[in-house]
Amino acid sequence: MILNIRRTLLAAAALLVTTLPASVHPHVFAEARLDVVLNPDNTVRSLRHLWRFDDxxxxTVLMEFDKNADLKLDDSELAEVSKTIFESIGEYNYFQVVTQDGKDVPMKPPANLMANFEEQQLIILFEAEPKEPLQLVGKLDFGVYDPTFYTAMDFTDDANMSVANLPATCTRQVIRPDPDEAIAQNQASLTDAFFNDPAGTDMSKIFATKLELTCQAKG
Known part of the structure; x- marks a missing residue:
C-alpha cells in the first residue's frame, strides 16, 4: 500500500529509544508546507497541508496507478491515489501533531484529500479542522510527522510553517528538535510509553518540527 505505513515499526519502539538515529531511516521524502488559518475571533479555523513528494x-506512484500506461495520471487515477493515501494515513491522524499546553487537540478527519502531479512530482493537499473551538491561549504546537518514521516530512524553510494575521498577544517560533537530544531527554518516558502501550507508542510530539505559538489571554 502507498506509503507502506507499518505498525511493526511502532512495535519496535523499545529498540528505537536507543538506536533510532543509526538504524531507522525514512524511505519516502516530502517537502511540506503548513498554514494555520485563523477565524476573525482568533480561534484556529483549520490546518492546510501541502506535501510535495520526492522524484x-x-x-513509483505513477507506475503503480497509471492503469492505461500513458505515462500520466488522469482524473480517475489521481482519485485512486487520493483515496489510497487518505486511507493509509488516517489511523495516524493524517500525520498531524496538535497540542495546547502539552495536551492533545482532537482534529476532525479532513473532508477530502487531493492529489496532483506537477513537474513529475506528486502533490498532496488537504485541510483539517479542530473538533472543538481552539482558542489562541497558552502554548500551541502544530506539526507534521510520520510516527512510523517511514516518511520524512521536511520543512525546508521556517516560512513553510505559517500563520497569517497572528494577533499581537502571540509570539511565533519554529522548533526543530535534535533527534539525539530528544531521545536523551525523553528516554525514560519513551520506555514507559512502550511498555504501557507497545502498539500505540507515538513519538511525534518529541521529534516533529513544530510551529509553536505562545499566546497570552486577554485581560
Missing amino acids: LFSS
Missing part, C-alpha cells in the same frame, strides 16, 4: 516515490 523516486512520485515515479
Whole structure:
C-alpha cells in the first residue's frame, strides 16, 4: 500500500529509544508546507497541508496507478491515489501533531484529500479542522510527522510553517528538535510509553518540527 505505513515499526519502539538515529531511516521524502488559518475571533479555523513528494516515490506512484500506461495520471487515477493515501494515513491522524499546553487537540478527519502531479512530482493537499473551538491561549504546537518514521516530512524553510494575521498577544517560533537530544531527554518516558502501550507508542510530539505559538489571554 502507498506509503507502506507499518505498525511493526511502532512495535519496535523499545529498540528505537536507543538506536533510532543509526538504524531507522525514512524511505519516502516530502517537502511540506503548513498554514494555520485563523477565524476573525482568533480561534484556529483549520490546518492546510501541502506535501510535495520526492522524484523516486512520485515515479513509483505513477507506475503503480497509471492503469492505461500513458505515462500520466488522469482524473480517475489521481482519485485512486487520493483515496489510497487518505486511507493509509488516517489511523495516524493524517500525520498531524496538535497540542495546547502539552495536551492533545482532537482534529476532525479532513473532508477530502487531493492529489496532483506537477513537474513529475506528486502533490498532496488537504485541510483539517479542530473538533472543538481552539482558542489562541497558552502554548500551541502544530506539526507534521510520520510516527512510523517511514516518511520524512521536511520543512525546508521556517516560512513553510505559517500563520497569517497572528494577533499581537502571540509570539511565533519554529522548533526543530535534535533527534539525539530528544531521545536523551525523553528516554525514560519513551520506555514507559512502550511498555504501557507497545502498539500505540507515538513519538511525534518529541521529534516533529513544530510551529509553536505562545499566546497570552486577554485581560
